[in-house]
Amino acid sequence: MNPAKKQELSRIASNIRLGILDAVHAAKCGHPGGSLSIADIMAYLYFEEMRVDATRPDWADRDRFVLSKGHTAPALYAVLAEKGYFPREQLVTLRKIDSFLQGHPDMKKTPGVDMTTGSLGLGISAACGMALAAKIDGKDYRTYTIIGDGESEEGQVWEACMFAAHYKLDNLCVMVDWNGLQIDGAVADIMNPTPYDKKLEAFGFHVIMADAHDFDAIEAAFATARTVKGKPTAIVFKSVKGKGVSFMENQVGWHGVAPNDEQYATAVAEIKATM
Amino acid sequence: MADKIATREGYGKALVELGEKYDFVVLDADLAAATKTGMFRKKFPERHFNCGIAEGNMMSVAAGLAAAGKIPFASTFAMFAAGRAFEQIRNSIGYPGLNVKIGATHAGTTVGEDGATHQCNEDIALMRTIPGMTIINPADAVEARAAVEAALLHKGPVYMRFGRYAVPVINGEGYKFELGKGITLKEGNDVTLVATGLMVSMALEAAETLKAEGICARVINIHTIKPLDTELILKAARETGALVVAEEHSVIGGLGSAVAETVSAAYPVPVLRVGVEDTYGRSGTVPALLEAYGLTPANIVAKAKAALAMKK
Numbered sequence: 001m002n003p004a005k006k007q008e009l010s011r012i013a014s015n016i017r018l019g020i021l022d023a024v025h026a027a028k029c030g031h032p033g034g035s036l037s038i039a040d041i042m043a044y045l046y047f048e049e050m051r052v053d054a055t056r057p058d059w060a061d062r063d064r065f066v067l068s069k070g071h072t073a074p075a076l077y078a079v080l081a082e083k084g085y086f087p088r089e090q091l092v093t094l095r096k097i098d099s100f101l102q103g104h105p106d107m108k109k110t111p112g113v114d115m116t117t118g119s120l121g122l123g124i125s126a127a128c129g130m131a132l133a134a135k136i137d138g139k140d141y142r143t144y145t146i147i148g149d150g151e152s153e154e155g156q157v158w159e160a161c162m163f164a165a166h167y168k169l170d171n172l173c174v175m176v177d178w179n180g181l182q183i184d185g186a187v188a189d190i191m192n193p194t195p196y197d198k199k200l201e202a203f204g205f206h207v208i209m210a211d212a213h214d215f216d217a218i219e220a221a222f223a224t225a226r227t228v229k230g231k232p233t234a235i236v237f238k239s240v241k242g243k244g245v246s247f248m249e250n251q252v253g254w255h256g257v258a259p260n261d262e263q264y265a266t267a268v269a270e271i272k273a274t275m
Numbered sequence: 276m277a278d279k280i281a282t283r284e285g286y287g288k289a290l291v292e293l294g295e296k297y298d299f300v301v302l303d304a305d306l307a308a309a310t311k312t313g314m315f316r317k318k319f320p321e322r323h324f325n326c327g328i329a330e331g332n333m334m335s336v337a338a339g340l341a342a343a344g345k346i347p348f349a350s351t352f353a354m355f356a357a358g359r360a361f362e363q364i365r366n367s368i369g370y371p372g373l374n375v376k377i378g379a380t381h382a383g384t385t386v387g388e389d390g391a392t393h394q395c396n397e398d399i400a401l402m403r404t405i406p407g408m409t410i411i412n413p414a415d416a417v418e419a420r421a422a423v424e425a426a427l428l429h430k431g432p433v434y435m436r437f438g439r440y441a442v443p444v445i446n447g448e449g450y451k452f453e454l455g456k457g458i459t460l461k462e463g464n465d466v467t468l469v470a471t472g473l474m475v476s477m478a479l480e481a482a483e484t485l486k487a488e489g490i491c492a493r494v495i496n497i498h499t500i501k502p503l504d505t506e507l508i509l510k511a512a513r514e515t516g517a518l519v520v521a522e523e524h525s526v527i528g529g530l531g532s533a534v535a536e537t538v539s540a541a542y543p544v545p546v547l548r549v550g551v552e553d554t555y556g557r558s559g560t561v562p563a564l565l566e567a568y569g570l571t572p573a574n575i576v577a578k579a580k581a582a583l584a585m586k587k
Contacts, residue, residue, distance in 0.1 A: 107342065122335045126342065136322075160336075
C-alpha cells in the first residue's frame with residue numbers, strides 16, 4: 001500500500017475512534033473496547049473494500065455489511081458518519097430516547113445499516129441469507145460480516161458456517177474480531193473457542209489470519225478473499241481490544257463501560273496526538 | 276361425509292401453484308417431506324434450500340434473504356419454529372419487520388404419537404407477543420391454500436400454522452380469504468362459538484347439537500388470529516352476550532386469551548375457553564388425544580351451556 005493511502009486510512013480510522021469516544025461518552029454507556037478494536041477494519045471496508053454509495057443506502061447492487069457483533073454499533077455509526085450517510089454531529093445522540101442511533105444496529109432507523117443485529121449469532125446467519133440472495137439473483141455484490149471472538153461461543157455461528165460452506169458462498173467474507181476478551185474475562189478462560197483457523201477450515205472456509213491494525217495486512221487479506229472461489233472466506237483478525245486508547249487496551253473492564261469526562265479527554269488527546 | 280385433508284397438504288400445494296406465478300424461495304430444516312415443501316422442491320429445485328437441522332440459522336438466513344429483497348417461506352414444525360427459533364423470529368424477522376413467511380406445520384396436539392416434545396400448544400401465544408407479526412391458523416386445506424397466497428401478498432412477517440392430521444374440508448370452491456377478517460359460518464343469538472383451525476368443524480358440529488336442544492349458537496371462524504377481527508368479536512359479544520373460544524392450543528395466550536382481552540376491555544361478557552389446559556401432551560392416536568384433552572364438540576357444547584348460564 002502506498003504511504004499516502006495508508007496515511008489517509010489512518011486518518012479515517014482515527015476519526016472513527018474519535019466518533020466512538022464521542023458517542024459512548026455522550027451516551028454514558030455502550031461498548032468502547034470492541035468498537036475500537038475494529039476501527040481499522042471498518043475504515044478499510046467502507047473506504048477501500050466495499051462497493052457502497054452513501055447517497056444511495058438502499059442501492060440494490062451495493063455490497064452488504066452485517067455487524068454480527070452488534071454491541072459495537074458505535075464503530076459502525078462512526079464509519080457511516082465519516083462516509084457521509086448522516087452528519088457526524090448526530091453521533092452524540094447514541095442511545096438517547098428517539099435517536100436513530102440505537103444501542104444496537106437497527107436497519108429501519110439508521111441509513112446505511114444493512115441488518116438489524118445485537119443478539120449474538122444472528123447476524124452471521126443473516127449475512128449468509130444476503131450472500132445466498134446474490135447467488136439466486138445472479139448479482140455480483142459481496143456480503144461482509146464481523147463476528148466477535150466471544151460471539152463464536154454461540155452455536156448458531158457454526159450453523160451459519162456450515163450453511164455458508166454448503167451453499168458455496170464465495171461472495172461472503174466472515175471476519176472474526178479476535179481481541180481475546182469478553183464481558184466476564186478472557187475468551188480463553190470463559191469458553192475457549194480456539195483454534196479459529198482449524199475450526200473454520202474444518203467447516204469449509206478458506207481461512208486467512210491477519211493483523212487487524214496493519215493496513216497492508218488488511219488489504220492483502222481482502223484481496224485474497226476476492227480470489228477464493230467455491231467456498232466462503234474467513235479472515236481471523238488478531239486485534240487489540242480498546243486499540244488506540246492506552247488505558248483501554250487489553251482491559252476487559254472497557255468492554256461495556258463509558259469513559260468519564262476526564263478519561264474521555266485523555267483518550268481524545270491520545271488519538272489526536274497520533275493524527 | 277366431508278373429505279379429510281391435512282392443512283399442511285394445502286400449504287404444500289399452494290407453494291407449488293404459486294411458484295409458477297410469483298418469485299419466492301422456500302427454506303426447510305430437513306423436514307421437507309413432512310412439511311410438504313418437498314412438493315415445491317420437486318418442481319422448483321433451484322428455489323428450495325434445505326438448511327439442515329438448524330432452525331435458528333434458517334430463520335436468520337430467511338431474514339437476510341428478505342433484507343436483500345427475496346420473499347422466503349421458512350418451514351419446519353411449529354415447535355422448532357415458534358419454540359426453538361423464537362428469538363431469531365423475534366429479533367431477525369419481527370423487529371426489523373422483514374418480509375418472511377413462516378410455514379409452521381405439525382402444530383398442536385394432533386401431531387399424535389410423537390408425544391409432548393413435538394406437540395406445540397404454545398406457538399400462537401409466543402407469536403402473538405411479537406409486534407407486527409401476522410398469525411394465520413386455517414381451518415381446512417382450502418383455507419390453507421388461500422391463506423398462503425394472502426400471506427405472500429402481505430408485506431411483512433407472517434406466521435402460518437398448519438396441522439399434520441387430516442381434517443374435514445368445510446370450505447367450498449368459491450371460498451374467498453380475507454386477511455384479518457373472521458367468517459361467520461352460522462348465525463345465532465344465544466351464544467357465540469369462536470373457533471380456529473381444526474376446532475372450526477367441531478364448533479359447527481357443536482352448534483348442531485345445541486340447536487337440537489333449542490340453543491341457537493353463532494359460529495365464527497377466526498383464521499387470522501393477529502390482527503384479530505375485534506369488530507366481529509365485539510359484535511358477537513354485544514349480540515349474543517356469551518362466548519366460547521375453541522382452539523387446538525394452550526388455553527393460555529392463544530385465541531381464547533386474545534378474545535378475552537378484547538371483550539374484557541370493550542364489552543365484558545363471559546368468555547369460556549376450550550383448549551389444552553395448562554399441561555403437556557403425551558403419545559397416543561389423534562382421536563384418543565383429542566378426547567383426552569377435551570378438544571371435542573362435546574366439550575364445546577358443555578362450555579357453551581356454562582357460558583349461557585353465566586349470562587346476565
